Amino acid sequence: MPAPTTATATATTNNNPPTPLDFKESDTIPLPPPKPFQPSLRHPASRKSIYDRALSRPPSSTSLPAFAHLFNTLITYHHAKSASVSEIEGRLNRAGYPIGIKMLDLLLYRQGGKAVRPTRLLDLLQFVHGVLWRGLFGRAADALEQSTSKREEYMIVDNEPVVNTYISIPKEMSQLNCAAFVAGIIEGVCDASGFGTEGVSAHWGEGDEMWPGKTIFLLRFQEKVVEREEGIKAAGG
Amino acid sequence: MSYYFTIIGTRDNPLFELDFGTSKIGGDGIARFRDEAKHMNQFIVHAALDMVEEAQWATKELYLRRVDTFQNNHIHCFLTGGNVKFMLLMNPDPAATTYSAYQTTSPPSRPATARQSTTMLAANPTSQQTEDAVRQFMFEVYESWVKCIMNPFYQVNQVVTSPIFRGRVATAAKKYL
Numbered sequence: 427m428p429a430p431t432t433a434t435a436t437a438t439t440n441n442n443p444p445t446p447l448d449f450k451e452s453d454t455i456p457l458p459p460p461k462p463f464q465p466s467l468r469h470p471a472s473r474k475s476i477y478d479r480a481l482s483r484p485p486s487s488t489s490l491p492a493f494a495h496l497f498n499t500l501i502t503y504h505h506a507k508s509a510s511v512s513e514i515e516g517r518l519n520r521a522g523y524p525i526g527i528k529m530l531d532l533l534l535y536r537q538g539g540k541a542v543r544p545t546r547l548l549d550l551l552q553f554v555h556g557v558l559w560r561g562l563f564g565r566a567a568d569a570l571e572q573s574t575s576k577r578e579e580y581m582i583v584d585n586e587p588v589v590n591t592y593i594s595i596p597k598e599m600s601q602l603n604c605a606a607f608v609a610g611i612i613e614g615v616c617d618a619s620g621f622g623t624e625g626v627s628a629h630w631g632e633g634d635e636m637w638p639g640k641t642i643f644l645l646r647f648q649e650k651v652v653e654r655e656e657g658i659k660a661a662g663g
Numbered sequence: 664m665s666y667y668f669t670i671i672g673t674r675d676n677p678l679f680e681l682d683f684g685t686s687k688i689g690g691d692g693i694a695r696f697r698d699e700a701k702h703m704n705q706f707i708v709h710a711a712l713d714m715v716e717e718a719q720w721a722t723k724e725l726y727l728r729r730v731d732t733f734q735n736n737h738i739h740c741f742l743t744g745g746n747v748k749f750m751l752l753m754n755p756d757p758a759a760t761t762y763s764a765y766q767t768t769s770p771p772s773r774p775a776t777a778r779q780s781t782t783m784l785a786a787n788p789t790s791q792q793t794e795d796a797v798r799q800f801m802f803e804v805y806e807s808w809v810k811c812i813m814n815p816f817y818q819v820n821q822v823v824t825s826p827i828f829r830g831r832v833a834t835a836a837k838k839y840l
C-alpha cells in the first residue's frame with residue numbers, strides 16, 4: 427500500500443500555508459516601526475495659553491483701518507475665486523458664519539450671571555439687534571421689522587454698516603453688498619441658538635436719500651422654527 | 664461620592680469626558696465608579712439628553728438644574744447659548760448602586776465612605792447647597808469653554824483635547840464639588 431501514503435503526503439504539502447515573504451530577497455522595503463508618541467503641544471515663552479486671557483471687553487476697541495485692511499483682503503481673495511456676485515456673497519456669508527456661533531457664547535458670557543438664552547423668536551431678534559450689534563459695532567441696529575406678507579421673514583436695518591465704510595462697488599456688480607459677511611454672522615447666531623434659517627442675506631435699501639449705504643438684512647427662518655414658536659405661544663410660555 | 668462630567672455637542676456627540684471624586688471633607692478627588700458604571704454613566708447621561716431637550720425651551724436660564732435621576736445617579740445640566748450641553752452625573756455611593764440584577768463581585772462599600780456621604784453634596788441632590796455648588800462649577804467651566812471656542816482653529820463639534828482645558832475643569836471640580 428505505498429501509493430495512498432504518497433498521495434497523503436503530497437496533499438499535506440499542498441495544504442501548507444504559504445511561506446511568509448522574505449524581505450531580503452524581494453524588492454519591498456518594510457515600514458519602520460512607528461515612532462513613540464510625542465505631544466506636539468508647544469507653549470509660548472511666557473507660559474500663557476489662550477485660557478489665561480481675559481474674556482471681558484478690552485478697554486480700547488479695534489482700529490477701523492486695521493479691520494478695513496483685513497476685510498479688504500478677505501473680499502479680494504473671494505472675488506478672485508468666484509465667478510458671480512452671488513458666489514462672492516455666499517463665500518463672505520460662510521466666512522462670517524463661525525464668528526456668529528462663537529460671538530453668541532462670548533456675549534452671553536459677558537452678560538454674567540443674568541445671562542439668558544434666547545428661547546423665543548423675538549428674544550433672539552432683539553439679541554441680534556441690540557446685544558450683537560453693540561458687541562460688534564458699538565451701537566444697536568437702526569430698525570427691526572417683520573415682513574407683512576410672510577410670517578417667517580424678519581428684517582434688520584443698518585443705515586450705515588461699518589463694514590462697508592471703505593468699500594466702493596463697481597457698476598457692473600452693483601448688486602453686491604459686502605455686508606453679506608455680517609449676514610453670515612447673524613446666521614451663525616441664529617443657527618447656534620436653535621433657530622435654523624433658510625439663509626440670511628444682505629440687500630441694499632434703495633431709494634433712501636439720507637442713507638445711501640442703507641443695508642437690509644433679511645432673515646428667513648425655517649418653517650419648523652415658526653411652528654415651534656407658535657406651539658410655545660399656545661402653551662402660554 | 665463620584666462625579667462624571669461630559670460635554671455634549673450639538674449633534675449629541677461627546678466632546679469631552681472627565682470623571683473625578685469629591686475633594687470636600689477628606690475626599691481624595693478620585694472617582695470610585697465600578698467597572699460596569701464606566702459605560703452605564705455614558706448611557707445614563709445620553710438618556711438624560713431627552714430631558715434636556717424638553718427643558719431647554721421652558722426656561723431661559725443657562726443652568727437647567729437637575730434634569731434626570733436614575734437609581735442613585737443625579738444628572739445636572741448646563742446649556743450654553745450654542746446648544747452645547749455640560750452634563751454632570753453625581754453618585755453619592757457608586758459601590759452600592761445596582762445597575763442590573765446581575766451581581767458583580769465588587770469590594771463592599773467601605774463604612775468610611777458611607778458615613779462621609781451623608782454630609783456630602785450629592786447626599787441631598789435637590790438641596791440649594793448642591794445646586795449652588797454645581798452652578799458655580801458650571802459657570803467656571805463655561806468660562807474655560809468660551810475661551811476654548813474663541814480659538815480660531817476650533818470648529819463646532821470638534822473634540823476638546825487640550826490638557827489645559829482638562830486641568831481647568833479639574834481645578835473647578837476641586838474647588839466646588
